[in-house]
Amino acid sequence: MNKSFERRLFFKLTVLGIVLVLIQTILQNNSAFLDILNTLKYYAKPFIYGIFIAILFNPAVSYIEKRFKLSRIVSLWTTFFIFVIVLTGVLLWFIPNLVHSFEDIIHIFPALQDKFTIYLRDIFKFLREKDLLLMNGAEIQKAVEDFFVSNIEHIKNIVFSISLNVVYWIAEIFVFFLGLFLAIYFILYERYFMGFFRNLVFLIYDENKAQKACEFIVECKNIFLNYISGRIFVSFIVGLVAYIVMWFGNVPYNLIIAVMIGFGNMIPYFGSIVAGAIAFLLVVLVEPMKVWYIFLAMGIAQAVDGYVVGPLILSKSVGLSSFWIIASVIIMGNIMGTTGMFLGVPIFAILKLIYTKLIKKKREELSIEDKTNNDSKEC
The missing domain is CATH 1.20.5 (Single alpha-helices involved in coiled-coils or other helix-helix interfaces)
Incomplete structure (x- = not known):
C-alpha cells in the first residue's frame, strides 16, 4: 500500500x-x-483580534512598502502611525458629543416613559372611538405598556453598564492590544507563517496539496478582507449620510442615532431594522414632528447602500444570494451572538467556496472516469 x-x-x-x-x-x-x-474562546480572543487586524492592515502596509520602497517594518509603523493620528482626531470630536447625548438620554428617561404612556393611551382611545379594537383594549394596552417600559429600562441599564463597567472595558482593551501585538508579528512574518502552514499540510499530503491549501487560505483571507473592509466603509458612508440628513433637520441626538444606523448596517438586513426602530422610538418620544427626518435619513442611507456604494464595494466580495445572507446571519447569530451576526456572511462565503471546490473536484473526477470508460469501450 x-x-x-x-x-x-x-x-x-x-x-x-x-x-x-x-x-x-x-x-x-x-x-x-x-x-x-467559552474557555477556548477566551484564550483565543487575542489571536482572533490579531488575525483580523493583520488582515485589515496588511494591504496598506504592502502598498506603502511597494509605493515608497520602504522596509517592511518601517511601512508597518508608518501605517499604524497614520491610523492612530486619524483615529485620535475622530475620537476627540466624536466621544464628547456621544457622551453628552448619553447623559441627556439618561436624564430624560422618566419623561420618555411618561410620554410613551400618554401617546399609547391616546392611540387606544382613538381606536375605541372608531371601533377598530377587536380584542380587549385594556389588556392589549397594558401588555404593550409593560413591554416597552421594561425594554426602555433594559436600554437604560445597558447605557449605565457601558458607562460604569470600567473593569470589563479595561480588560477588553488589554486583550485588544495583545491582539495588536500579535498582528504586528503576523504582518512582519507573513511568509514565515504561510510557510509553516504549508509544511504542516505537506507532512500529511504532498507538495501539490500543500500549494493548494496555501492558495485556499489566501482566498479565505481575501473573502474576509473584501467583506469586512467593504462593510466597514459602506456602514461609515451610511452613518455619515444619515447624520448629514438629520443635522439639516436638527433632529435630537442625531449623532448617536447616526452611530446606531452605521453600526446596525454592519449586520445585513436585521441591523438596520433594529437601529431604525430604536431611533424612531427615541425621536418620536422627544420631538414627534422630527420623526419624518428619521425615515428620510434611513431611506437615503439605504438607497446609497443598495444602489451606489454597496454594489461597487460588496458586489464581488462574497457571492452569496439574499437567502443565504439572511440564513448566515440567523444561524451564526444563534451560535456566536452579535459577533456571529457580523461574521456569518464571510463564514458562509468560505463554506460556499469549499462547496464549490468539492463540486468542481467531483465533476472533474467523474469526467475522467467517463473518459476512461469510453476509452475502454472503444478498445
Whole structure:
C-alpha cells in the first residue's frame, strides 16, 4: 500500500474519531462542552483580534512598502502611525458629543416613559372611538405598556453598564492590544507563517496539496478582507449620510442615532431594522414632528447602500444570494451572538467556496472516469 495513501487514511480516520468524540461529548454533557468552548474562546480572543487586524492592515502596509520602497517594518509603523493620528482626531470630536447625548438620554428617561404612556393611551382611545379594537383594549394596552417600559429600562441599564463597567472595558482593551501585538508579528512574518502552514499540510499530503491549501487560505483571507473592509466603509458612508440628513433637520441626538444606523448596517438586513426602530422610538418620544427626518435619513442611507456604494464595494466580495445572507446571519447569530451576526456572511462565503471546490473536484473526477470508460469501450 502507498505510504502517502496510508498517511491520508490515518489522518481521515483521526479526524473522524475526533468528530465522533465531540458529538458524543455534546450529547452526554452539553454544559461542560459549552464551558470548554467559552474557555477556548477566551484564550483565543487575542489571536482572533490579531488575525483580523493583520488582515485589515496588511494591504496598506504592502502598498506603502511597494509605493515608497520602504522596509517592511518601517511601512508597518508608518501605517499604524497614520491610523492612530486619524483615529485620535475622530475620537476627540466624536466621544464628547456621544457622551453628552448619553447623559441627556439618561436624564430624560422618566419623561420618555411618561410620554410613551400618554401617546399609547391616546392611540387606544382613538381606536375605541372608531371601533377598530377587536380584542380587549385594556389588556392589549397594558401588555404593550409593560413591554416597552421594561425594554426602555433594559436600554437604560445597558447605557449605565457601558458607562460604569470600567473593569470589563479595561480588560477588553488589554486583550485588544495583545491582539495588536500579535498582528504586528503576523504582518512582519507573513511568509514565515504561510510557510509553516504549508509544511504542516505537506507532512500529511504532498507538495501539490500543500500549494493548494496555501492558495485556499489566501482566498479565505481575501473573502474576509473584501467583506469586512467593504462593510466597514459602506456602514461609515451610511452613518455619515444619515447624520448629514438629520443635522439639516436638527433632529435630537442625531449623532448617536447616526452611530446606531452605521453600526446596525454592519449586520445585513436585521441591523438596520433594529437601529431604525430604536431611533424612531427615541425621536418620536422627544420631538414627534422630527420623526419624518428619521425615515428620510434611513431611506437615503439605504438607497446609497443598495444602489451606489454597496454594489461597487460588496458586489464581488462574497457571492452569496439574499437567502443565504439572511440564513448566515440567523444561524451564526444563534451560535456566536452579535459577533456571529457580523461574521456569518464571510463564514458562509468560505463554506460556499469549499462547496464549490468539492463540486468542481467531483465533476472533474467523474469526467475522467467517463473518459476512461469510453476509452475502454472503444478498445
